[in-house]
Amino acid sequence: MLDIVIEARKASIGPGMDVRRILPFRLKRMVGPFIFMDHAGPVAVQPKTSDSMDVLPHPHIGLSTVSYLFGGQVTHRDSLGVEQVIRPGEVNWMTAGSGIAHSERFEDPSALAGGKLEMIQTWVALPEKDEEAAPAFNNYKPEQLPIYTDTGVWMRLIAGDAYGLMNHVKTHSPLFYLHAILDKDARFGLPKEHAERGIYIANGSIEVGGRTYTSGQMLVFSKGVDPKILAKEKTTLMLLGGEPLGERFIWWNFVSSRKERIEQAKADWKEGRILLPPTDNLEFTPLPEDRSRPAGDPPPQALS
Template sequence: MLDLVIDARQASISSGFDVRRILPFRQRRMVGPFVFMDHAGPVNLQPEQMTNMDVLPHPHIGLSTVSYLFGGQVTHRDSLGVQQIIRPGEVNWMTAGSGIAHSERFEDPATLAGGQLEMIQTWVALPEADEETAPAFTNYQPHELPVFTDTGVWMRLIAGDAFGLRNDVRTHSPLFYLHVVLQPGARFGMPQGHKERGAYVAKGSVEVAGHVYTAGQLLVFTPGVDPIILAREASTLMLLGGEPLGERFIWWNFVSSRRERIDQAKADWEAGRILLPPNDNAEFVPLPQDKSRPAGSGGAQPQPQALS
């Protein structure tokens, strides 16, 4: 029924901002094309702490970053010149491809001090044929993301296809990504037609085959099984997965099917060949001094500069 249960670990993405990191994990580097997952918040900070939270401009290659908020707001700026505030129910989908830099700024003191900021950040690896695609960014509004409701069940399709739902979020490989809210006692299944599938418990607790799983756990299901998820209390799940893409090498914020491409990305960032956001270029994150080789699908490496 379950291949693995992954417990979130604490990770720091800036001097004042800790998150729960779910992927990559040493025993399971990817679920479908999803190679990275962070859960941030709820954040409740005093005003003097807020300036430390911002994630300064940093680079990516070979992936798409996907930002989704439960509460609060975040300002995205990137080297394409995009400036976009993302709010709950929207999706920021940024494809790094051949190389992009961006920042995440937390510029609304009310949401931070009020404990409203909470978000999920994932990275989706690109197929080999698309790893060098031109960088792109799209914000998708809630009305573009179909919602389904049933007794005790609410769900929004963030990307891909599942349960007969589809949307126009541009992906590069077969996948699904869903935000699901269950009321106590509700029963729910996993979408079929995808080889690898996982369910992250963001809030609450659920029961699967007589075992209880709680917030901060990612359940990775055995291919071909059809599990029933029972909500033990009001619960929020993020369902994700799709077709596997093969091994990926990860170093810091760089993902590629080729080690030498990551070495090139390191050199490009140090030399300034990956441009900074034109409206956020006064500071940036330097290349980490860790000179280790890229690790296969998420081994030891400098901490990624997520969110996004």
């Protein structure tokens, strides 16, 4: 049975950069360990305005960020000294753990020309035992990620395990994350072994249970349900889920199982105790004003 349909909401993370925000959602905060999901683009801007889209150095705790591009490129820099140009089809997995700061810069105008830039950003909450792990960043090339093909179906395993596929992307809890492309009239099913499973329609449309769902919607299913998916046209899907981790609190770019840890992270960023990237330390994103908000409603997040 279909648990819920989540409609992406428009969110702005800076001038010229609007995104479709899928998670968190007030009626479904997480899908497995996935606590945040943004879909940016396709973005078409003139090169002279590309720097206004940059995501300045900002902090994270208690999570892993996962950057996956369909097109364009982004330069990542973090407080570990890592500088990585992120390109389509790669997996860029940054574990914040006890605290990290990073930036994302759109430094190649040609990568923005013609609406090429399009990316998915997710956050994966860490198990309690790993929330204070040492920060780390890993880049995995497309050739390190297994691909499966069948009649009308192409898919790449980003992380975890599903459909008998596995890779060496380091994760901290049981999960799956895939990029799938279906031709018109292709039929498809979700992996059955995970407790929570979601289908995000990045582009195109599918039919499930006699109803049609379109771009910008996420369908969430619990374990034991075996939905039959029919592509109504050429369609791009992001499939994700896994085992729930329990309650998590989220405020701005901070995630934790403990409210007091988020308060500490706020103070650490305000007082400069989370270091800036050594090659991108001349500006940063200040801590947002902590205005009164409905319970569980975080202020706008950075892209990742």
